[in-house]
Every structure is written in C-alpha cells, then in structure tokens.
Amino acid sequence: MIAIEHVSKWFGEFQVLKDCSTSVAKGEVVVVCGPSGSGKSTLIKCVNGLERIDRGEITVDGVSVASPKTSLPKLRARIGMVFQNFELYPHMTAAENIMLAPLKVLRRSKETARTRALELLERVGLSDFADRYPANLSGGQQQRVAIARALAMDPIAMLFDEPTSALDPEMINEVLDVMTSLAQDGMTMMVVTHEMGFASKVAHRVVFMDQGAIQEDSPRDVFFDRPTSDRAQLFLSKILRH
Amino acid sequence: MSGFDLGVIIRSLPLLLEGMGVSLLLTVLAIAGGLSLGAVLAVLRLSRLRAVRTFAATYVVLFRSLPLLLLIFWFYFLIPLFLGHPIAGFDAALIAFVLFEAAFFCEIIRSGIQSVRQGQIMAGLATGLPYGAVMRAIVLPQAFRNMVPVLLLQCINLFKSTSLVYVVGVRDFLTAAEIVGTRDHQLTELYVFAALVYFTLCFGGARLVKRLERRYAL
Numbered sequence: 001m002i003a004i005e006h007v008s009k010w011f012g013e014f015q016v017l018k019d020c021s022t023s024v025a026k027g028e029v030v031v032v033c034g035p036s037g038s039g040k041s042t043l044i045k046c047v048n049g050l051e052r053i054d055r056g057e058i059t060v061d062g063v064s065v066a067s068p069k070t071s072l073p074k075l076r077a078r079i080g081m082v083f084q085n086f087e088l089y090p091h092m093t094a095a096e097n098i099m100l101a102p103l104k105v106l107r108r109s110k111e112t113a114r115t116r117a118l119e120l121l122e123r124v125g126l127s128d129f130a131d132r133y134p135a136n137l138s139g140g141q142q143q144r145v146a147i148a149r150a151l152a153m154d155p156i157a158m159l160f161d162e163p164t165s166a167l168d169p170e171m172i173n174e175v176l177d178v179m180t181s182l183a184q185d186g187m188t189m190m191v192v193t194h195e196m197g198f199a200s201k202v203a204h205r206v207v208f209m210d211q212g213a214i215q216e217d218s219p220r221d222v223f224f225d226r227p228t229s230d231r232a233q234l235f236l237s238k239i240l241r242h
Numbered sequence: 243m244s245g246f247d248l249g250v251i252i253r254s255l256p257l258l259l260e261g262m263g264v265s266l267l268l269t270v271l272a273i274a275g276g277l278s279l280g281a282v283l284a285v286l287r288l289s290r291l292r293a294v295r296t297f298a299a300t301y302v303v304l305f306r307s308l309p310l311l312l313l314i315f316w317f318y319f320l321i322p323l324f325l326g327h328p329i330a331g332f333d334a335a336l337i338a339f340v341l342f343e344a345a346f347f348c349e350i351i352r353s354g355i356q357s358v359r360q361g362q363i364m365a366g367l368a369t370g371l372p373y374g375a376v377m378r379a380i381v382l383p384q385a386f387r388n389m390v391p392v393l394l395l396q397c398i399n400l401f402k403s404t405s406l407v408y409v410v411g412v413r414d415f416l417t418a419a420e421i422v423g424t425r426d427h428q429l430t431e432l433y434v435f436a437a438l439v440y441f442t443l444c445f446g447g448a449r450l451v452k453r454l455e456r457r458y459a460l
Binding site for chain 1: 359361362364365366367368369370371372375379380383384387
C-alpha cells in the first residue's frame with residue numbers, strides 16, 4: 001500500500017532523512033518510533049507530499065508521490081492524516097470540520113456529509129458534540145474529531161503524526177482506544193508515536209529511526225524481545241524502564 | 243468674545259454638515275482604494291517569487307517612511323508640474339491617502355494571514371483540498387477575524403487624518419469649522435465643537451471595535 005524506497009531529504013545543509021526504506025502493506029499497522037529529531041515526523045509527512053523528498057521514491061497504492069504528474073490533492077484525499085496539535089479549524093464546529101473536505105472535494109450534498117459526520121462522531125464517541133467549537137472541546141476530544149475528519153474521506157490508509165504527544169496523560173487512552181479499534185477494523189495505518197504500549201499491542205511491525213536513518217524495521221515481537229541495533233536496545237531500555 | 247454661543251453652530255450647521263460629508267466621502271474612498279491596493283500588495287508580499295516580494299516590501303517601507311502631508315503636497319504641487327495640468331485638491335489628497343494607507347493595510351492583512359498557524363494549512367491540504375480552497379475556507383476566515391480590529395482602528399485613524407486636506411483647500415469638516423469660526427469670530431466654539439464631534443465618532447468607533455473583537459474572538 002505504502003512503499004518508501006531509498007528516501008533522502010535535506011533541510012539546507014542538514015540531512016533529515018538518510019536513505020530510508022520501508023513499507024506498509026494493506027491492513028498493516030506500522031509504528032515508527034525513535035528519539036526526538038530523528039526524522040519520524042518528516043518521513044510521515046513525505047508520504048502524502050506535505051514534505052518534498054529530494055531523493056528516492058514513495059508510492060501510495062501504486063501512485064508516485066513525488067512525480068510531477070501526480071495530483072497531490074487527489075492523492076491526499078485518499079490518505080487520512082492526524083496531527084500532533086489536532087489542527088481542527090477553530091472557526092468551524094466539530095461537524096463542520098468533518099464535513100468540509102467531503103463537501104468541497106467529493107462534492108457531497110450537505111445532508112449526506114452531515115449524516116456521515118454524525119456517524120463518524122458516534123464512532124469516536126462524541127455524538128453529543130457535533131455542534132461544539134474546538135475551543136469548547138478537551139484535547140482528547142479534539143483529537144478524536146480530527147480522526148473522524150480524516151475518516152470522512154474514506155481513506156485507504158491513515159497517517160498519525162504523534163497523535164497523543166500534545167495530550168494530558170488522562171486523555172491519551174481515549175485517543176489510543178479509537179486508533180486500536182480502527183486497527184482492528186483492518187485500517188492500514190502508519191503511526192509515529194512514543195506510546196510503546198500501543199505499539200506492543202496493536203502494531204504488526206515497528207520501525208525505529210535515529211538521526212534520520214531507519215535503524216531497525218522488525219515484526220513487533222522481534223523488536224520488543226530482541227532488537228538487533230544497539231541504538232534501539234538503548235531506546236527501549238530507557239523507555240520501558242518504568 | 244462674549245460667553246459660549248451655541249447659536250453659531252446651529253446657524254452654520256448646513257456648512258458643517260457639508261464639510262463632514264467631504265470628510266466621510268474621502269474616508270470611504272480612501273479605505274476602499276487603500277484596502278484594495280493593500281490586499282494586492284499583501285498577496286505580492288507573500289509571493290513565492292523573490293523579486294515580487296521585494297517590490298512589495300520596498301513599497302511598504304517607502305510609503306510608511308514618508309509623512310502623509312508630504313505626499314499630499316507631492317500630488318497637489320509637484321505631479322501637476324510634470325502633467326502640465328493641475329490636480330484638484332480632493333483628488334490629490336485621495337491619491338495620496340490611497341497610496342499611503344495601502345502600505346499600512348498591506349501589513350495588517352499580511353500579518354493577519356501569517357497569524358494563522360502553518361499546521362492549519364497542512365491539515366487542510368492533507369484532506370485533499372487544493373491550496374486555493376484551503377486559503378478561502380480555512381486561512382482567510384481566521385486571518386480576517388484576527389485583523390478586523392486592527393483594520394477598523396486604522397480606518398478610524400484615517401478618518402482623523404483626513405483633516406490634513408485643509409492644506410490643499412479642500413473644505414472638509416475641520417476646514418468648514420475653521421471658516422465659520424473665523425468668519426463669525428467664534429473660533430473657540432467651533433474648535434470645541436469640532437473636537438467633540440471627532441471625539442464622539444472616533445471613541446464610538448473604537449468602542450464598537452472592542453465589542454466586535456469580543457464577539458468574534460476565536
């Protein structure tokens with residue numbers, strides 16, 4: 001579904017991504033982890049072309065992201081994305097946030113879009129919050145609306161860029177629960193996160209990045225039981241000590 | 243001068259009203275022209291092309307560094323020398339106001355657009371919206387809310403500045419008050435009255451801005 005091949009990227013002189021290759025198969029959940037500044041967020045933003053790659057190739061469902069012939073809006077409409085800071089549109093209600101792209105991109109009718117928005121809000125446990133503005137929602141609720149917004153386009157895959165990093169601890173689980181249920185429904189997911197509990201329960205594979213390079217790309221159990229790279233061992237020992 | 247005579251104000255009300263009409267007309271036209279030119283300049287300032295950005299930035303720096311009065315003199319006294327025919331005082335003032343205010347409106351609009359977080363644009367693009375739609379549906383509505391208070395305050399300032407047209411013989415409100423006051427030897431009454439009128443309009447406007455600000459706060 002998602003193939004990342006030998007991708008490199010520079011910010012000026014600084015190389016943020018070094019020859020990264022990995023893939024996400026249909027229905028697979030891949031967690032990308034690693035220390036801050038390791039290039040995880042940059043890599044996931046390359047998948048839907050929010051960041052440009054300088055070398056290598058990324059294809060999503062056979063479509064090359066970097067090709068000048070590719071219509072990025074069309075491609076992005078098929079890939080859902082959830083951001084660290086939620087990025088709900090503050091001047092729109094929860095329902096309007098979800099309806100915007102279906103109305104403008106898929107040209108759905110207002111009723112169809114609204115009905116679908118309400119279904120999705122129910123799915124993320126927020127039926128009663130359709131007409132609230134983001135300012136009147138907690139962080140966890142905002143992130144669940146953001147997930148519903150991404151799902152409204154019926155995506156073939158979902159990208160999560162540190163979806164729980166900006167949340168208070170007591171709100172992390174409500175978001176992870178929604179993500180877990182998505183994964184159980186067979187959604188193809190690429191998830192940048194520090195939540196190792198989520199990774200150990202839900203992920204099929206774990207990709208570990210450090211200093212812009214993929215250091216380890218293993219099935220979940222292999223990663224947690226006997227990681228091959230020293231750097232991943234160190235990372236895990238620090239993170240799992242508590 | 244014997245006491246404070248309100249009669250003179252009532253007697254000369256038609257002349258004063260006519261003056262206020264000129265002041266308001268100049269304000270409205272200058273806002274319309276200044277906002278339009280300012281919006282264009284703001285778009286240029288945010289352009290991806292360096293030369294275009296530099297052009298707009300230079301314009302802003304230049305016109306913000308010149309006194310408005312000097313610009314009015316330019317269009318009233320200097321430009322007619324090159325053109326070979328005179329420019330009416332009102333027109334000269336209007337051109338000067340539009341060019342001058344555009345620089346300020348440009349900066350207000352630009353900072354309004356830039357006040358919207360980059361993440362909002364990314365979120366919009368990520369759902370498949372084209373860039374234009376992201377601007378229209380997501381960025382501009384937020385930018386507009388952020389800039390409306392500053393824009394309105396700038397308009398109030400502009401209204402006060404229109405009294406400068408006095409120097410090129412345009413009979414605006416202040417000029418009318420001055421003419422009446424000199425004619426009837428009652429400058430005190432007229433100057434106090436003029437101050438009250440400016441104060442009421444500008445203070446009222448500023449209060450309105452505060453209320454709008456609260457209502458549309460995000």
